[in-house]
Amino acid sequence: DIQMTQSPSSLSASVGDTVTITCRASQGISNSLVWFQQKPGKAPNSLIYGASSSQSGVPSKFRDSGSGTDFALTISSLQPEDFGTYYCHQYKSYPFTFGGGTRLEIK
């Protein structure tokens, strides 16, 4: 199975800040990676995938990078609505796996 290691596990930042979340795959997954955002009590929502292919309606403030084993999600100009938990997910091979999540708290 491909293990996805996300860091940090939690993050506190101020409005207007730029933050970066990283995700490392235990083996190469090309660019078969999606980033999800989840708000408390809600289902996850996909943000961006395959190196900057964003879902419809997702602001350009969300940027991803990486390929192979190392990936990053950068969120610029943080706003209060950006709080939540972010997950990376690989769909290169079964079983599909997720990172452990990064809880983003707005100061």
Place this chain on the structure above:
Amino acid sequence: EVQVVESGGGLVQPGGSLRLSCAGSGFIFSDPHMDWVRQAPGKGLEWVARIRNKVNSYKTEYVASVQGRFTISRDDSKNSLYLEMNSLKTDDTAVYYCAVSYTGRPPFNYWGLGTLVSVSS
């Protein structure tokens, strides 16, 4: 508007069985693959199972921890997805989400609100 609604969750004793359903609307149900993803209380996401579409012969995939205990199925004529869960363990306690995964795109394009399964004596 694409919608999927899960049902069938509840409290069950260890070793028991439960059948989850997912009703789809607003899309051609037979087109996409369908997945179940779960989330234990306060924990992260775990993909559980996939059933591909008819074009791909309804082939199924499972995470190892449920292989042999859970069965995913679909009835395209009823716009419905199912998850038959047997020999339930306390570790299976989670919110179970139904997700729509269109071919040619990354998975989990649309999600339901989830249904809670609690396995406890």
